[in-house]
Amino acid sequence: MASPLPQTLTLVGAGKMGGAMLEGWLSIGVNGAGITLLDPHISEEMQTLAATHGMSVNPAAPAPAEVVVLATKPQMLDTAAPAVQALIAPKTLLISILAGKTLGDLSARLPNANAIVRAMPNLPASVRRGVTAAAAGKGVSEAQRQLADALLAGVGKVEWLGDEGLIDAVTAVSGSGPAYVFNMVECLAAAGVAAGLPAEIAERLARATVEGAGEMLFQSPLPPATLRQNVTSPGGTTAAALEVLMADNGLAPLMRRAVAAAKRRAEELSG
Ligand SMILES: NC(=O)C1=CN([C@@H]2O[C@H](COP(=O)(O)OP(=O)(O)OC[C@H]3O[C@@H](n4cnc5c(N)ncnc54)[C@H](O)[C@@H]3O)[C@@H](O)[C@H]2O)C=CC1
Numbered sequence: 001m002a003s004p005l006p007q008t009l010t011l012v013g014a015g016k017m018g019g020a021m022l023e024g025w026l027s028i029g030v031n032g033a034g035i036t037l038l039d040p041h042i043s044e045e046m047q048t049l050a051a052t053h054g055m056s057v058n059p060a061a062p063a064p065a066e067v068v069v070l071a072t073k074p075q076m077l078d079t080a081a082p083a084v085q086a087l088i089a090p091k092t093l094l095i096s097i098l099a100g101k102t103l104g105d106l107s108a109r110l111p112n113a114n115a116i117v118r119a120m121p122n123l124p125a126s127v128r129r130g131v132t133a134a135a136a137g138k139g140v141s142e143a144q145r146q147l148a149d150a151l152l153a154g155v156g157k158v159e160w161l162g163d164e165g166l167i168d169a170v171t172a173v174s175g176s177g178p179a180y181v182f183n184m185v186e187c188l189a190a191a192g193v194a195a196g197l198p199a200e201i202a203e204r205l206a207r208a209t210v211e212g213a214g215e216m217l218f219q220s221p222l223p224p225a226t227l228r229q230n231v232t233s234p235g236g237t238t239a240a241a242l243e244v245l246m247a248d249n250g251l252a253p254l255m256r257r258a259v260a261a262a263k264r265r266a267e268e269l270s271g
């Protein structure tokens, strides 16, 4: 049996991530007429989407909803909290995607929220290929957990965590991770230019390479190390490059430092 979907859902903060998730929910059949968007700086694109699907946008007195999704910047939590409290009925499920803000931080600002799921999605949700890790607070019923799962699975894969304490590390790996990959495309293209390629060709090649490699990861059951080995002819060109990338001062320590910095920042955003 298909998982249940909410009859009413209010999205607080319809920016890049909230908007990406919203498009996924529409595509799995959440009824636009039951959706309310609250965002003081809502984009024209979101307004058009809302009009197309009969959503309500910034109503004067929004009613409590079955599900409230909090998708403002973490720094806006204090400002948004009074309006969010008014959206929460005793059985409302609150899903927060705010980096760094813990279940405890959310409960302290929204004491009337009985059921809170803290989730960390990522931007490929916009093409329904996201991955979200989520942790449920104590007051979340099994039905509410399934409801959250249905919404999060609508935009990609879902990992439920028994330990909320892992979410800052999740944020540093998969939440921020798409940006690392996009930066790798930029760096690969720039390196191609340094090697003599015209800039436009280098960018097209770098981009298509990551698209193709990503699709192989998607389609193949093989571990990434095997996929890497399949490109690497002994004594060939890839081996020469990997000697640099896999050196003691290569990509691994750099990535460790980057992920540690992101995790530290998530911890700083808590409170
Ligand atoms: N962008 C990403 O890849 C990811 C973002 N996140 C989380 O998603 C949240 C949103 O991030 P983005 O979408 O990137 O930011 P964004 O700036 O694109 O969106 C935030 C939206 O909140 C709106 N907003 C500001 N104050 C508000 C208020 N008081 N009430 C209602 N809406 C308000 C803004 O107008 C804006 O449209 C953050 O907490 C971030 O940690 C999580 C995973 C990935």
Ligand SMILES: O=C(O)[C@@H]1CCC=N1
Pocket: 099, 171, 175, 176
């Ligand atoms: O950069 C950020 O803080 C957010 C959280 C993960 C991705 N974007």
